[in-house]
Structure formats: structure tokens, C-alpha cells
Amino acid sequence: MNTTEVLQLLRAHEVRNVTCIAPDGSWPVVWTRARGVHVWDAEGRRYVDLTAAFGVAATGHANPRVVRAAQRQLTRLLHAMGDVHPHPLKAQLARELSRITFERWTERPRESASGENQPLLTGKTLFCNSGFEAVEAALKTAVLATGKPGVIAFEGAYHGLGYGALSVTHREFFRRPFRAQLGRFAHFLPFPEAAPDRDHDGWLERLADAARRILRRAKIGAVLVEPIQGRGGIRMPPPEFLPWLRRFCDEHGALLIVDEIYTGFGRTGRWFACEHTGVVPDVICLGKALAGGFPISACVGRADVMDAAWPESRGEALHTSTFAGHPVGCAMAMAQLSEIERLKLPERAALVGTWLLERLGALRAPRTGLRLSARGMGLMVGLEVRRRDGAPAGEEAFRIVKAMLRRGYILLTEGEHGNVLSFTPPLTISKPQLRGAIAALQNLFGGPIPG
Numbered sequence: 187m188n189t190t191e192v193l194q195l196l197r198a199h200e201v202r203n204v205t206c207i208a209p210d211g212s213w214p215v216v217w218t219r220a221r222g223v224h225v226w227d228a229e230g231r232r233y234v235d236l237t238a239a240f241g242v243a244a245t246g247h248a249n250p251r252v253v254r255a256a257q258r259q260l261t262r263l264l265h266a267m268g269d270v271h272p273h274p275l276k277a278q279l280a281r282e283l284s285r286i287t288f289e290r291w292t293e294r295p296r297e298s299a300s301g302e303n304q305p306l307l308t309g310k311t312l313f314c315n316s317g318f319e320a321v322e323a324a325l326k327t328a329v330l331a332t333g334k335p336g337v338i339a340f341e342g343a344y345h346g347l348g349y350g351a352l353s354v355t356h357r358e359f360f361r362r363p364f365r366a367q368l369g370r371f372a373h374f375l376p377f378p379e380a381a382p383d384r385d386h387d388g389w390l391e392r393l394a395d396a397a398r399r400i401l402r403r404a405k406i407g408a409v410l411v412e413p414i415q416g417r418g419g420i421r422m423p424p425p426e427f428l429p430w431l432r433r434f435c436d437e438h439g440a441l442l443i444v445d446e447i448y449t450g451f452g453r454t455g456r457w458f459a460c461e462h463t464g465v466v467p468d469v470i471c472l473g474k475a476l477a478g479g480f481p482i483s484a485c486v487g488r489a490d491v492m493d494a495a496w497p498e499s500r501g502e503a504l505h506t507s508t509f510a511g512h513p514v515g516c517a518m519a520m521a522q523l524s525e526i527e528r529l530k531l532p533e534r535a536a537l538v539g540t541w542l543l544e545r546l547g548a549l550r551a552p553r554t555g556l557r558l559s560a561r562g563m564g565l566m567v568g569l570e571v572r573r574r575d576g577a578p579a580g581e582e583a584f585r586i587v588k589a590m591l592r593r594g595y596i597l598l599t600e601g602e603h604g605n606v607l608s609f610t611p612p613l614t615i616s617k618p619q620l621r622g623a624i625a626a627l628q629n630l631f632g633g634p635i636p637g
């Protein structure tokens with residue numbers, strides 16, 4: 187099927203709201219194949235994917251070891267019985283998730299004959315299918331563990347669109363049509379953005395005041411936060427933010443839940459973004475890159491917190507779903523995690539990301555009347571586009587994305603106004619591949635942006 191045929195079918199039979207189809211054919215392209223950092227469309231054109239398809243393809247699209255793990259699993263055990271009859275890989279993956287999170291975060295040298303390190307904490311996992319569901323599992327964990335239903339979340343936050351997750355997602359666009367059916371347990375605080383051109387004096391006092399006001403009227407069992415807001419526009423908080431949230435949660439008996447669905451698995455230059463400030467959360471939500479392209483996600487909590495929250499099963503699980511802990515997803519995740527480790531992708535993302543941020547930071551667009559500013563960490567970088575008067579240039583940003591698509595680069599816009607070009611490529615991307623993208627952008631900004 188060619189592009190036109192696919193889009194015609196979608197127009198006829200998919201809900202209208204899903205795929206944005208430009209009448210002039212400039213958007214979207216139809217993906218038929220992907221490998222490494224490349225994607226091919228239905229017309230055989232090749233693109234460099236600067237999005238890793240929402241950050242999923244961290245080890246590259248169709249990483250051969252991940253694919254082989256999936257193929258082996260497909261022929262052996264395609265489906266098991268989630269919460270009833272388990273399969274070995276689920277146990278192994280839960281063990282692995284504990285190792286790379288709580289155990290690694292709290293490892294202390296042991297004074298034993300063997301000289302082995304001994305972690306202070308271990309983790310326990312609740313497997314889910316998508317990111318939003320992992321967030322909802324974390325919300326359930328918090329209310330079960332603390333008995334307090336209130337949740338502090340942040341302006342600009344994106345935690346997914348299921349009703350539980352939507353209740354803690356901030357953007358009005360997603361909330362408005364469903365407001366009457368949303369839970370009312372979320373209380374939003376401003377997300378303190380560490381932008382150099384903004385005045386942040388006293389931000390911590392203001393935040394603490396606002397948090398205290400919330401505590402006076404609600405029983406808060408959890409603070410839910412993205413260490414860097416991804417879909418909110420690659421917004422980075424000051425380094426003091428997460429440590430302050432940790433102290434706040436400790437003082438007020440709330441769980442600190444970090445949503446690392448976007449930032450996890452090396453994306454920001456560390457295995458997890460919370461590691462940049464040394465903060466150990468109570469619960470971490472994981473998804474996207476976990477399996478490199480299979481809908482599997484995880485809510486991983488400190489073992490003692492999870493045990494306090496979730497009672498022993500007597501035959502009926504409180505939170506489960508048909509495909510939870512899917513064997514193919516688990517097999518892929520095991521391979522994906524070992525690829526991230528083998529290829530040292532967090533270190534690579536840190537190095538290549540610093541280089542990318544510098545280059546994007548040097549871009550100017552004098553002939554377009556647009557102001558650009560770059561920010562980010564590792565290979566999670568945003569290029570904000572504003573008009574000369576400072577207004578967010580969402581339309582222009584989308585035109586840039588379309589123009590880049592014509593030049594063979596897949597990009598996305600993020601942020602409430604869609605005016606942040608986001609760069610979240612596979613962590614395997616090379617500098618020459620990025621150099622091409624930067625040259626194409628520079629070329630575009632050298633003249634007026636095509637409509």
C-alpha cells in the first residue's frame with residue numbers, strides 16, 4: 187500500500203482525532219520499516235529518527251539482540267497468565283529492575299570476607315502495559331501505603347491519559363472534555379523551571395508556601411513528579427528541586443513517585459534522571475524504552491513500601507490486567523537492559539548529548555524573526571522557538587518539523603504551545619548523523635521557513 191492508500195483507509199476507519207492528516211500531503215509519513223536510527227516510509231524514503239519514536243527505541247529501532255529475544259520467546263511461550271500462572275522471565279525481569287534501581291542506588295561496601303557490596307534496599311515491581319497504567323499503579327500504591335488519597339503533581343506535567351493518570355496530568359487540552367469524569371485528588375504546584383532568562387529568586391520559598399497551603403486542606407499521600415518534564419516541553423527544574431521534594435515527602439509522610447517513563451534507561455545521561463541529584467524515590471514509573479518497542483511498563487517501589495501497600499494475594503489481585511508482565515515484553519526488556527549496559531548508553535547519551543546541546547544552543551534564526559533557546563540533559567534536548575516579542579511560536583515550530591521531514595529528519599514538538607522542538611533520538615545515534623540534522627536546521631533557519 188502506498189501512502190495515499192493508507193491514509194485513505196485511516197480517514198475512513200480510524201477515529202478522526204488520532205492521526206492528523208494534512209490535506210496538502212505534508213503530514214504524516216507512513217512508516218513501513220525501521221532499523222537503528224533509520225525509518226523508511228511507504229514510498230521507500232529513508233529518515234533519521236530524532237525522536238526514537240517517543241523515546242522508545244533507545245538501543246536503536248529493531249535492535250538485533252532485542253528482536254532475537256522476542257523471536258525466541260514468540261515460539262516458546264507467546265502468552266502466560268499474568269497474575270495467575272507466572273513465567274520465569276517475569277521473575278527475572280522483576281529481579282533485574284530491582285538491581286538497576288533501588289539496589290544500585292543504595293549499594294554500600296560490605297565489610298565481609300567476600301568483599302561483595304550489599305544494597306540497603308531492594309525493589310518490588312508491579313508490571314503493567316503502558317506508561318499511564320504504571321502511573322496509576324503508583325497512585326494506587328500511595329493510597330494503599332499511606333491511607334491518604336491526595337496527590338501533589340505539577341503544572342505542565344504529563345503522566346498519560348487514562349483517567350487516573352489524566353487526573354494528575356496538567357494540560358487543559360487533554361483534561362477539559364473529560365473534566366466531569368476526572369478524579370479530584372490532584373493538587374498542582376508550579377514546576378520550577380531552571381531557565382536562565384527567568385527570575386527564580388525565592389522559588390523554593392514560594393513552592394514551600396504553596397505546598398503548605400495544600401497540606402492544610404488535603405491529606406497528601408504522594409508527590410508525583412517528572413525529573414525533567416518531557417511532553418511539557420523538556421522543562422528542567424533547578425538541581426535543588428528533587429532533594430527538596432524528598433525532604434518534603436519525608437516530613438509529611440508522603441511517597442515520592444518519580445515518573446521516569448520518558449527520562450529512564452539512560453536518556454538523560456544516567457540510568458535514571460533522579461540519579462543526577464542522588465535522590466532515591468519511593469516509587470519509580472518506567473515504560474517506553476523498557477523493552478524497546480513492546481507495550482510493557484513497570485511500577486517499581488521500595489520493597490518495604492510495596493509490602494506495606496499491597497497485601498498478600500489470596501487468589502484475586504487488586505491491580506492486574508490480561509497482558510500484565512507479557513512474556514515477549516519481558517524477554518525484550520531483558521535484552522534491552524543488557525544492551526543498554528553493554529553499549530554503555532547512559533555514558534554515551536551524556537557525551538553525545540552535551541555535544542548536541544552546545545550545537546543547538548549556537549543556532550540562530552535571524553532571517554525568520556524567531557528566537558531560539560536550547561536546554562536539556564543527555565539525549566533529551568529541547569529547542570524552544572519564540573517570536574521576537576517572546577510569544578511561543580507553535581505554528582512555526584510545526585512548520586519547521588514538516589520542513590525537516592521533507593529533508594529526511596523525524597522530529598516532534600512538545601510543550602503546551604507546541605513550540606519546543608524535542609530531540610530524543612536513539613541513544614546509539616552518532617555525531618555525524620546529528621551533524622546532518624543540525625546542518626539541515628541551520629540551512630532552514632538561514633532563510634524564511636517554508637509554509
Ligand SMILES: Cc1ncc(COP(=O)(O)O)c(C=O)c1O
Pocket residue numbers: 240316317318319321344345346347412416417445446447448449473474
Ligand atoms: C513522563 C510520562 N509519563 C507517562 C506517559 C504515558 O505513557 P503512555 O503513553 O505509554 O501511556 C508519558 C508519555 O509520553 C510520559 O512522557
